Amino acid sequence: MRFKKMALGIAAAAMLGGGLLSGATPSNAEDQIYIPLLTYRTGPFAGSGTPIANGLHDYLTMLNERDGGIGGVKLAIEECETGYNAQKGVECYEGTKGKGAVVYNPYSTGITLQLIPKAPVDKIPILSMGYGLSATAVGSKFPWTFNAPATYWSQMSAIIKYIDSQDGGIKGKKIGFIYLDVGYGREPIPLLEELSKEMGFEVLLVPVxxxxxxxxxxxxxxxxxxxxxxxxxxxxGAMNPTAVKEAAKIRYPMDKFIGVWWSGGNVDLRPAGEDGKGYKSTNFHSTGTNYGAIQDIIKHVVDKGLSQVDKASVGDNYYNRGVMNAVLIAEAIRTAQEKTGVKAITGVEMRVGLENLNLTSERLAEIGLEGFTNPIKVTCDDHAGAHPIYIQQWDGKGWNKVSDWFTPMTERVRPKLVAAAEEWVKDKPDWETQTCE
Amino acid sequence: MGGLLYNVFIDPFMQMGSAPDLLLQVLWEGFVSGTLYALIALGFVLIFKASGVFNFAQGIMVVFGALSLVGLIALGVPAILAIVMCIGIMAALAYSVEKLVLRPLVNQEPIILFMATIGLNFFLIGLGELVFGGEPKVMPTEQLGLPTGSWDFDVLGGLVIIQQLDVAAAAVACTLVAGLAIFFNKTRIGRALRAVADDHQAALSVGISLNQIWRIVWFSAGIVALATGIMWGARSDVSFALSIVALKALPVLILGGFTSIPGAIVGGLIIGFGEKIAEFYWGPLVGGSIESWFPYFLALIFLLFRPQGLFGEKIIDRV
Structure with missing residues (x-):
């Protein structure tokens, strides 16, 4: 009986506490900007997801600690664990959207595909930074989804362009494509197959x-x-280190093995170590800690014990990827505040901010990230841009930049993106589009 | 139609004949995987024999064992001592499972015990992530004395590359499988285990301690999990994804029977060889990635002819 009373008491306290906590967000919504982060620190993909989650969380926390938020408004940051599972991702979305979410970063193409139809209904934009459905780059057809700095299709075209610049061109060559057999891995295949016909190379598909x-x-x-x-x-996730080890095992020439920017983390190559020497991957931002903003993260967040990151991992590739994503969020919020005059913005204003995002070299220098990435500009019609990327190479211990920044094959990719976007909306008569001047 | 028949029934065999070195390489990869599958399956079989329950937590035990080892070595514990301590952790886990999970559920339906192992699985996932974090770790092969080089053999007009780590993995798996098979077939404890598997109450009535048997089999399953985690973790990395590999033992069990130690060994090898050969020679015909489902397909074919599995006991019920 005593136990029963105690259990009831705990349950009541939990309900009351939960109610108070969930009630805190709406009542304070006017003086904060709520940013849910769909992250994964558990499960088979935690290796890739954890450093990104740390980078995302730490940069936004640093803005709170150093600047008191953005434009005088504190950021309310809440992580929701998806385990890279589309169903859990949607649960996270549904459970947090009512708290005044201004943007979603699904960190999974599968989750992104689920959220694309919800975004215009709930008026909360999606920022799938460098992943997701490539066709959403066409802003006139997808006003609520953004995938800057480049789509998977742009990126695949950039890799093909890079290969074409090596060893006498790509014509007549055989290109193997090993991919995780889910929405993410399959996304660039249509473009790869089209480019193979146009440029005269053979494709070998190897799904895992x-x-x-x-x-x-x-x-x-x-x-x-x-x-x-x-x-x-x-x-x-776990596919990356295994693939590099297996490639080394069959003596595949590592300098001819090129990964997407999600297959280029320190965590992916450490298990292979010296065996992975020569492996390349694309990237769209720098690694390391020699940036004012990252030093500020260390000072205001890591050293204060406000982060889950191991200090030695700050500056690793995926950590900086998370920082880069947080920079896009923060700069879009700042842009939204400037454009709309609203300080505690909602998803509607955030969409304006994302659509007018213009991260110039000067602005990057101002925020302590000079040279960290190439300037990024988003427009009404182009929600991705075809921003330049570069190739990095593993030297057994870390990554080195081995190419200049170069642009994807925009002239080939953009018409295909437009066609794919039109195809996507064709059978959806009520789909919200917009006219861009 | 003719082309399809050729691609399915002729071409793969032509490929085997024209590149026998590759066939040999595929068979070697199948053998290494097969021995590891047999080892994992053995963990399942031991627990199923003793308690009639499919241990859903076997996969996470693989991860837990490997993470414990990596964690201890990272703390500066010498490798040998770390292995001994991990064996101790597995013994403590076995004791706790028996005491806290199984004993209160004696005489419950098997499905209740199965549900308890699902609960145990999630508990160990949570505990593992709390203690070790979700990030993948690198298995310190050098400190563990595991070889990392390879041997090249110019045979059959081609090259066969044998990774020394794979040889070590196969040797460890074979030794453990043989050792456990002998232990549970030839010793007094093994006979007690078989008695428990046949009838819990009859075994109890002749003085066999059910609790002790359960502790022994869970400890053995823990050792198997630890060995699998070390060897497979060294082949890729030590992450929670390893638990998925452990579930590859399911088709092995379907094929070999849930109660047969020889079944686990033979089943493991059939699945290992079968999936590699199928993926390599027939996979490209259907776009690849058939390794995920082919073992189940193979097991189902066997089930058509032997519903109790290859070595499972035939169930005869009075009606």
Whole structure:
């Protein structure tokens, strides 16, 4: 009986506490900007998800600690664990959107695909930074989704362009594409196949099922048999280190193995170590800590014990990816405040901010990130841009930039994106579009 | 139609004949995977024999064992001592599971015990993430004395590359499988285990301690999990994704039977060889990635002819 009373008491206290907590957000909504972060620090993809979550969280927390938020308004940051699972991602979305969310960063193409139709209904934009559905770059057809600085299609075209610039061109070559067999991995295949016809190269598709991420020996024996001239990888989580190890095992020339920017984390290459020497991946921002903003993160967040990151991992590639994503969020909020005059913005104003985002070199220098990334500009019609990327190479211990910044094949990709966007909205008569001048 | 038949029934065999070195390489990869599958399956079989329950937590035990080892070595504990301490952790886990999960559920339906192992799975995931974090770790192969090089053999007009780590993995798996098979077939405890598997109450009535048997099998399953975690973790990395690999033992169990130690060994090897050969020679015909479902397909074919599994006991019920 006593136990029963105690249990009831705890339950009541929990309900009351929960009510107070959930009530805190709406009542304070006017003096804060609520940013839910759909992250994953658990499960098979935690290796990739954790450093990104740390970077995202730490930059936004630094703005709160150093500047008191953005434009005098504090940021309310709340992480929701998705485990890289689309169903859990939607649950996170539904559970947080009512708290005044201004933007969602799904960190999964699968979750992004689920949220794209919800964004115009709930008036909360989606920022799938460098991932998601490539066609959402067409802002006139997808007013509520943004995927700057470049789509998967742009990125694939950039890798193909890079290969074309090596060893006498890509024509007549065989290009292997090993990918995680989910929405994310399959996304660039239509473009790859079209480019193969246009540019005269052969494609070898090597899908890796989610259950086989750490069991890729037969996939790489396929590569050994087919002898592709180059291998491109769209991997994530545990797939990445296994693929690099297996490639080394069959003696695939590492300098001809190029990963997408989600297959280029320190955490992906550390297990391979020296064996991964020569492996390349694309990137759209720098690594390291030699930036004012990152030093501020260390000073105001990490050293104060407000972060979950191990200090030695600050500046790693995926950590800086999270920082980069947080910079886009913060700069879009700032832009939204300037454009609309509203300080405690909502999703509606955030959309304006994202659509007018103009991260110039000067602005990057002002925020302590000079040279961290190439300038990024988003417009009404182009929600991604085809911003330049560069190639980095693993030296056994860390990444080195081995190419200049170069642009994707915009002239080939943009018409395909427009066609794909039109195809997507074709059978949705009520779909919200916009006219861009 | 003719082309399809050729691609399915002729071409793969032509490929085997024209590149026998690759066939040998595929068979070697299948053998290494097969021995590790057999090892994982053995963990399931031991627990199923003793308690009639499919241990859903076996996969996370693999992760937990490997993470404990990496964590201890990272703290500066010498590798040998770390392994001994991990064996101790597995013993403590076995004791706790018996005391806190199984004993209160004696005489409950098997499905209740199964649900309890699902709960245990989530508890261990949470505990593991709390203690070790979700980030993947690198297995310190050098400190553990695991080899990392490879041997090249010029055979059959081609090259076969044998990773020394794979040889070590296969050797560890074979030794453990053989050792456990002998232990549970030839010793007094093994006979007691078989008695428990046949009838809990009859075993109790002749003085066999159910609790002790459960502790022993859970400890053995823990050792198996630790060995699998070390070897598979060294082949890729130590992350929570390893638990998915452990579930590859399911088709092995379907094929070999849930109660047969020889079944786990033979089933593991059949699945190991089968999935690699199928993925390599027939996978490209259907766009690849058939390794995820082919083992189940193979197991179902066996089930058509032997519903109790290859070595499972035939169930005869009075009606």
């Amino acid at each position: 099922g989610g259950k086989e991420m750490q069991n890729q020996s037969s996939h790489w024996l396929q590569v050994r048999k087919e002898k592709p001239d180059y291998m491109i990888m769209w991997g994530w």
